[in-house]
Amino acid sequence: MSGTSQQPSLSTRGLTIRFGGHVAVNAVTADFYPGTLTVIVGPNGAGKTTYFNLVSGQLAGTAGSVFVGGQDVTRHGPAKRTRLGIGRAFQLTNLFPHLSVLENVRLAVQARAGMGLNIWSVWSSHRELIARAEHYLERVHLSARRDAWVGTLSHGDQRKLEVAILLALEPSIMMFDEPTAGMSVDEVPVVLDLIHQVKEERNKTVLLVEHKMDVVRALADRIIVLHNGTLVADGQPAEVMQSKIVQEAYLGTPEHA
Numbered sequence: 154m155s156g157t158s159q160q161p162s163l164s165t166r167g168l169t170i171r172f173g174g175h176v177a178v179n180a181v182t183a184d185f186y187p188g189t190l191t192v193i194v195g196p197n198g199a200g201k202t203t204y205f206n207l208v209s210g211q212l213a214g215t216a217g218s219v220f221v222g223g224q225d226v227t228r229h230g231p232a233k234r235t236r237l238g239i240g241r242a243f244q245l246t247n248l249f250p251h252l253s254v255l256e257n258v259r260l261a262v263q264a265r266a267g268m269g270l271n272i273w274s275v276w277s278s279h280r281e282l283i284a285r286a287e288h289y290l291e292r293v294h295l296s297a298r299r300d301a302w303v304g305t306l307s308h309g310d311q312r313k314l315e316v317a318i319l320l321a322l323e324p325s326i327m328m329f330d331e332p333t334a335g336m337s338v339d340e341v342p343v344v345l346d347l348i349h350q351v352k353e354e355r356n357k358t359v360l361l362v363e364h365k366m367d368v369v370r371a372l373a374d375r376i377i378v379l380h381n382g383t384l385v386a387d388g389q390p391a392e393v394m395q396s397k398i399v400q401e402a403y404l405g406t407p408e409h410a
């Protein structure tokens with residue numbers, strides 16, 4: 154884990170949500186730091202995606218708080234949290250199906266340019282926006298599909314496009330929810346390599362929900378385990394994977410090993 158003397162870029166305090174009588178996320182307190190990739194694991198229904206929804210603002214909690222860079226964002230919606238640096242991939246609904254692949258990324262580049270890079274947005278020409286969009290498409294190996302309508306892309310290519318859009322928005326906090334789910338075997342390494350590159354840059358706070366243990370082992374600087382909505386383990390991968398509670402709750406089962 155990155156040095157704890159740093160200020161966390163993201164924190165949750167007692168974050169809780171109830172759906173009727175069911176507590177899906179139960180008083181989760183955690184700090185996340187730049188340069189650290191944290192994988193959130195747990196059995197199906199443990200609350201991982203719901204926790205992501207609470208952090209990104211898609212859901213409002215029943216109790217608790219979310220802080221970005223020390224600022225309380227609990228009452229902010231997703232758009233404002235995005236402006237403060239939270240970026241989340243794999244909300245496929247964010248894609249524009251009737252625009253080309255390149256246009257989708259270009260819009261993200263343009264949105265980023267309007268988010269504080271004022272000088273850049275004044276002098277940048279359409280051509281420069283396109284050049285940046287092309288750069289992100291190259292990073293996800295989608296250049297060959299640049300002129301295709303998004304609606305015609307395979308599921309795997311749509312997910313790669315989501316990563317390109319996330320990169321183009323340049324968030325300081327990047328959230329990936331099972332980024333390779335539904336991808337064909339040959340598509341998986343492209344996305345994993347990219348997440349690895351982002352991690353190697355050591356300046357982003359990365360949160361990843363992942364079921365595949367080989368991916369967890371390859372990428373995690375830190376692992377958080379949720380079980381029935383509760384944080385039951387949090388620490389360095391070797392330590393967390395060895396812990397009894399994790400072995401019993403999740404990692405030790407042949408299905409996930």
Ligand SMILES: Nc1ncnc2c1ncn2[C@@H]1O[C@H](COP(=O)(O)OP(=O)(O)OP(=O)(O)O)[C@@H](O)[C@H]1O
Pocket residue numbers: 172177195196197198199200201202203204
């Ligand atoms: N909008 C909702 N209304 C009611 N219950 C919900 C809602 N969203 C999630 N839940 C419940 O909250 C619990 C946590 O769900 P969540 O999807 O966060 O789990 P998860 O850990 O992401 O699971 P998986 O690994 O299967 O994706 C589940 O019991 C789920 O049924």
